[in-house]
Amino acid sequence: MIVSTLSRPAEAGPLNLDNAALQQARQNLNDGAVTPTGSPWREDIVRLLNHALATELVCVLRYKRHHFTAHGLNSPAIAEEFREHADEEAAHADSLARRIVQLGGEPDFNPSRLLDSSHADYDEAVELKSMVRANLVAERIAIESYRQMIGLIGDKDPTTRRLLEDILRDEEEHADELAALLDN
Incomplete structure (x- = not known):
């Protein structure tokens, strides 16, 4: 049996919920999950x-292009992998847009701003290995950006943090799959 030797600091009070914030949660019901005591970091998070x-x-568009333009002996299996990744990236986009709306923000789908706002690049490679490499680079960039966002958000918005952690797990899986394709 393990016995904890940690003790509560003398200045720490009891863990109590903020009853005033609970009362404010009864107001502005049209705001959905966003309560009046919403995060002061909401705009930054959005x-x-x-x-x-x-x-x-941008990743959806790149994967779709690669899916439809892949050719060569190994291309059917790799093109199918690209299609699966495109579908998963589209699901990530939907989840992110949904969370932006829950936070009272506006998801930005404006095509003229996508490349400027994206962390990853679009790619028009024609050779299969170059396609795989471009997608692996993009996944690695996405992984790093999600890691940084998770660190920045921390406990400021646990719901968003969990969403980003779920997406990060998928992106790491995508990168592993692409790296394995390069090894073949």
Whole structure:
């Protein structure tokens, strides 16, 4: 049996909920999940999420292009992998847009701003190995950007943090799959 030797600091009070905030949650019901005591970082979080949304949308477009233009002996299996990744990136974009709206923001789907807001690049490679490499680079950039966002958000918005952690897990899986394709 393990016995904890940690003790509560003398200045720490009991863990109590903020009853005033609970009462405020009864107000403005049309705001949905966003309560009046919403995060002072909401605008920053929405901005970060819109950059992630742009990244996911650019990734969808890149994967779709690669899916339809892949050719060569190994291309059917790799093209199918690209299609699956495109579908998963589209689902990520939907989740991010939904969260932006929940936070009272506006998801930015404006095509003229996507490349400027995206962390990843669009790619028009024609050779299969170059396609795989471009997608692996984009996944690695997405992984790093999600890691940084998770660190920045921390406990400021646990719901958004969990969403980003789920997406990060998928992006790491995509990168592993693409790296394995390069090894073949």
